[in-house]
Amino acid sequence: MHAGKKYNLLEFVYWTRRDVYKLLILATIPTVLYHFFDFTFLALPWVPVGLMGTAVAFIVGFKNNANYNRLWEARQIYGGIVNNSRSFGVMVRDFLPTASEQAIQQLFYRHFAWLTALRFQLREPRVWETLDEPDGIDFQHWYTIPERESKLDVELKSYLSVEDLAYVLKKKNRATQLMALQSKHINALGSELNDFQLMQLQTAVTGFYDLQGRAERIKNFPYPRNFSSVATYLLYLFVLLVPFGLLKEFNAIGQGTFLEGYSVWFNIPFATLLSWVFVALERVGESSANPFEGGANDVPITNISRMIEIDMRDMLDETDLPAPITAVRNILL
Amino acid sequence: MHAGKKYNLLEFVYWTRRDVYKLLILATIPTVLYHFFDFTFLALPWVPVGLMGTAVAFIVGFKNNANYNRLWEARQIYGGIVNNSRSFGVMVRDFLPTASEQAIQQLFYRHFAWLTALRFQLREPRVWETLDEPDGIDFQHWYTIPERESKLDVELKSYLSVEDLAYVLKKKNRATQLMALQSKHINALGSELNDFQLMQLQTAVTGFYDLQGRAERIKNFPYPRNFSSVATYLLYLFVLLVPFGLLKEFNAIGQGTFLEGYSVWFNIPFATLLSWVFVALERVGESSANPFEGGANDVPITNISRMIEIDMRDMLDETDLPAPITAVRNILL
């Protein structure tokens, strides 16, 4: 996520520069034809373009709303992981007798392993994600995505016993099977916990599966491609027609002034500006559509996972707590 | 679901080609009458058409929103089935003593049978679904729907004992009675489980009934036909009037140019384009209205059910796990 005040204007324009170039070209073509070749019939009536603009505003607004909700739900899920982790932490610590210190530590550290496996899974690429497209590649020149810099097995080594690690790496869905190990461990502690405590810890496992599954749902089910495609094509169509629709208006404003016959050139900057408004809106929504890919506007899951680790180790009164993940150039991952 | 980057433009146009033909005809008729028969009074004022366009944008937007929510809830339900299945899996595995290996296996496989029965039920046709209409038939030339290629009793054979199978096939709602068998089995295990464990497993059964019922609700209660019909008829009415409303505008743009008297023919492509924008929007929403019928934009319930089976069998450390269902030509079912 961007953790600063706002994107400054340069960043914003830089971010959409590829679109701006295209829009300029789109605006220039009809203007040139109008002015030099006198193709005045290119001056389409504004009326159908304007109504199309309203429809495009609807569809882009709809898409942005859906994508905002995806981002916000993703953040809620990780918020839920924070909350459940704290509750799970105090239950494990306070239910088990102090003699079981080792079991407590194992359950805590396996939980960190689960957090790690989950964030690695969530940051694997998907076909519909945009991090490996030109805009995303720009982004990666300036920031590194922790889950692309490191390897899961290396990271897990510091949290898991040798057997657990070997077991988990053989599995398809590692996060799922790590949580299954927690379940097995808890149930094997039967003699040290009473039935009420066992049930509460099992409920915590159920809760973590629920949160993991919700995150995987957002990861694996993109904003539906039919809705996404129609928004894109209608936006393109609108943007294509705007410079035609404004020709006449801009030609008219120069009449009777020293710009007579030249004011049509105003069409280029202004049609571009108007089109850019809609394109920028669509871009912004698109950039939040896949909140786990590791982009600049995503949920900072590395940061949150670390924060959970700090809080839980602080519960055990450990002293060498790891440092929090901080924002680099305002971006927190 | 479509699991690619987007529908390409050709697919998109091909998909709506029947509408495009009709829109072209609708746009041609008034243009021909205007040009050749000089019926200039056909040039309706734009003002009522434009306001109707705004109203149609509202109603189509509303319909798309509702249908998107239906799709998204359908996906959430199957997400819930994933989560509850994992929790159920670890509970069955870790609650029962290792000696009860057979009971564990039976409960797991009967669960797969429930998943199978459920997806067959959800993919049965309904009157209001569109898979057996021309568009849907096109679709079926390229993809096969697993639940139409196979038979439920064949599929269940690999998961159920002979008696269970015979019992279930006699029943009205097989998924319901399969889950009822799970309940009976769990309660019959009474001596191997304590009361807390029994209660948690019974709660899991309740959870599965809840998810099944929610899926059946979406299946059996379409987007209300009154809302759906009004959207269709108002859209038709608007689309019918658009080419009349634009006649005058397009006639005007040629005035004073070499196209004078001919520019009215521009009405045909542009009225079609504008109408198509609204028709395409409506189409897209319609294609997500019934998320379980087996279309290109539906919830991939075969894929998800398989994925659950893999994860749960992986929990039991089985080795010959089935392959995941993958997308064919970008479509995942």
Next chain:
Amino acid sequence: MHAGKKYNLLEFVYWTRRDVYKLLILATIPTVLYHFFDFTFLALPWVPVGLMGTAVAFIVGFKNNANYNRLWEARQIYGGIVNNSRSFGVMVRDFLPTASEQAIQQLFYRHFAWLTALRFQLREPRVWETLDEPDGIDFQHWYTIPERESKLDVELKSYLSVEDLAYVLKKKNRATQLMALQSKHINALGSELNDFQLMQLQTAVTGFYDLQGRAERIKNFPYPRNFSSVATYLLYLFVLLVPFGLLKEFNAIGQGTFLEGYSVWFNIPFATLLSWVFVALERVGESSANPFEGGANDVPITNISRMIEIDMRDMLDETDLPAPITAVRNILL
């Protein structure tokens, strides 16, 4: 609910025919005055009418949204009753020893009685419902509402013991007191159930009270009359002004053609069409506002209740299951 593909156009127009007559009269008056009496000052400017149209689109859209949500929540509530009934069914069947067959049967059938009492209560008329207005009376010529054809005490007789029936008929809110009988019965079974099982069944009772209460809330708290009234009056006002606002436009289109001076008569069909768009939208929303009254677009609670009975009796392996309620002329009640 309408269980077909869509309302056909004739049904749709027939349904709004009373409005169409009124709109035609409203459109004719100013046109006649304009044409025959030359009251050209009646041609109001379009600008305030158009803005009013936008405001009316907002308010009607808002109302439709609220009413759609009422319908959808009503369907969710009955979906919840389905789910909870199944869970309750398996718990009663599997918790109680097989020796208690009679108690099982009593609890099941009293549950059907509760379903019956609930649907009779929900289909009693309310002042703000529209089933006994002209449109609703049309509807009742073609369909019969089961809860108006039969009597509650007759229906309950097949489900309840003589004492239960006598007890319940004395009570104010029969559904509430039937569920209270379930609670009493369950708690009286104490020796055959353990505390965990008792608690789960009591929780089921709580769940049914919750669902019943939610249904009663929708039944007894209409879409607020202030919001409803303002939508109606603003719509009327708009519809009244539309034919005045379009006079000038339609007068103009004939100028210079053989229709000169007569094209103003186009105002009648087109003002009616435009007004009808808004009126039809409002009608559609209104028809879903009270989803339990028994109209063509309501939740099919008779059908769902019967379906629950079938599923639950199937759980007990009864053989003479009742037939499902099916749609009559596409309408399912």
Next chain:
Amino acid sequence: MHAGKKYNLLEFVYWTRRDVYKLLILATIPTVLYHFFDFTFLALPWVPVGLMGTAVAFIVGFKNNANYNRLWEARQIYGGIVNNSRSFGVMVRDFLPTASEQAIQQLFYRHFAWLTALRFQLREPRVWETLDEPDGIDFQHWYTIPERESKLDVELKSYLSVEDLAYVLKKKNRATQLMALQSKHINALGSELNDFQLMQLQTAVTGFYDLQGRAERIKNFPYPRNFSSVATYLLYLFVLLVPFGLLKEFNAIGQGTFLEGYSVWFNIPFATLLSWVFVALERVGESSANPFEGGANDVPITNISRMIEIDMRDMLDETDLPAPITAVRNILL
């Protein structure tokens, strides 16, 4: 709440009469200046006024939506109180041995006391409520608000023992401490209830605190004053400009008719009508903003509380049940 078909037009106009007077004056001033003093430059262009109208429609729609949600949530809360009260009722009745009849009665009647204390607290005035403004005072000429006609201590006397009454009247938040008495009583019954039953009743107490707190939240946290104020001021600004923006249009429609030079007077009724549309919309939303103050469109909490009392006393087979609260002139409080 209004429990009739709708507000009739006279009630509606009467309700907004003060606004209509003001709007008429606002429309008259520029018209007079234009006509008699020939200040034709007062005829502002419509374009900025129209766009402002769109923005005002957005903000008023937003406000109405929020206020509708406040009303609906308030009704849901009281629906929840109904449901939980019934569940609490059957649990108390069926858990306690019949010998504890007195305890049962005490718990039931203290519950009625809680309902009473809660509705008195919710109907205390707040600064931002509108019941003591001119419109609200009109309203109070025709209806009496039960919580203003009676006193809490008098009402509580019939439900509480002398000590309980004295204890509660000393407390700050009486509803909270009444429920705390329920909790104390339940826990003191320990020997007559088992731990499962105690836990379920304690959970009911938690549920009631939750519902009470949600009601208090809506009572004590108005629709945010910044959002409310901006809607009001922008609406005023728009309404102020409308008559200026329409001058030219209305002046024009008389040209060439016998009304030439006089048609500008049409500006007065029509600018008023258009402004009134927006003002009426805002009024309607405002009237649902504080759903507990006791106005005509509020949640009928006296009626609902009485209804709960009837249902619960009916559970105990009491015979002298109180009469339900009914609507007076269509208004139910």
Next chain:
Amino acid sequence: MHAGKKYNLLEFVYWTRRDVYKLLILATIPTVLYHFFDFTFLALPWVPVGLMGTAVAFIVGFKNNANYNRLWEARQIYGGIVNNSRSFGVMVRDFLPTASEQAIQQLFYRHFAWLTALRFQLREPRVWETLDEPDGIDFQHWYTIPERESKLDVELKSYLSVEDLAYVLKKKNRATQLMALQSKHINALGSELNDFQLMQLQTAVTGFYDLQGRAERIKNFPYPRNFSSVATYLLYLFVLLVPFGLLKEFNAIGQGTFLEGYSVWFNIPFATLLSWVFVALERVGESSANPFEGGANDVPITNISRMIEIDMRDMLDETDLPAPITAVRNILL
């Protein structure tokens, strides 16, 4: 929060005065150039500006909606803390034997400490908050924010034992570790509570962690900067173009009157007014975006925390209850 009737107009204008100055300048520049330098070509066509206005209304409306939801969720969270605190209070008081008076008191006061630590954490500044910008600094001349006037360790002293205080001040997230102390204390009370009671109190701890985490989520995850920035830049762009787009209209209204050639000056006030409408809308949403920073429109968490303390100490029949926090100049913090 503002606890009065509304912001008066002066406050409102004063609040946006910096924007008004800028808008005036923006409107003056093109007007001067048009009038004195005869740059009539500056009179941009209204059409693209108007469509941009619609798009800006969408995006600002979207932002306001999201920010309103943030505020409202924040209030719900604190409402939840109220409810859970009351439930926790009665459980602690009524579960523990009266002999454990000291433990009861410790648990109550540590809860107040948690409330205090939480509100201090929530009122720490964040980069994206606006309290230390010019508008926020104005605000702070008139009101003091309790959490900036006092120190956490001082406040905690009155609630915690010496050891607890020392322990907590060493920790990273004090609220989290205070709640962890509650968990430890509750589990250490094992002999005085039965397992059911322990479980219910542990569930309360889980509930508090959930509410704390949700508050922290809103605190630490601002309205996404990409959405926020695009709204700002598009608004700026629109506001920049408005005075150009209205030049021609205002020039025209003076034609043929004694203001001919001067009416263009009307552009300055009216372009400013129209721009201000959109700017004011955006401001209002922005002012609710960070509901915990301590501004005039935030959730009054100091007041609510105090209110909880009063209610809980009233449960213990303490007599020297602290005074409630009241509004200062209508602002409640």
